[in-house]
Amino acid sequence: MKKNFFQILAKLNRSLLPSLSRRRVDLAKATNTQKLLIAYRYYVTIRAIE
Numbered sequence: 001m002k003k004n005f006f007q008i009l010a011k012l013n014r015s016l017l018p019s020l021s022r023r024r025v026d027l028a029k030a031t032n033t034q035k036l037l038i039a040y041r042y043y044v045t046i047r048a049i050e
Helices: 002-016 032-049
Strands: none
């Protein structure tokens, strides 16, 4: 149940949230909002894989 929730959430994130890699955002120069978005997407991706 929990894994399915995160898999669905990951698909929604992929379609709704902006892709920072396409924008070539440098992590050293990223704003706090961009860092938060990266951390959130990482968290959801890891939970979807487990």
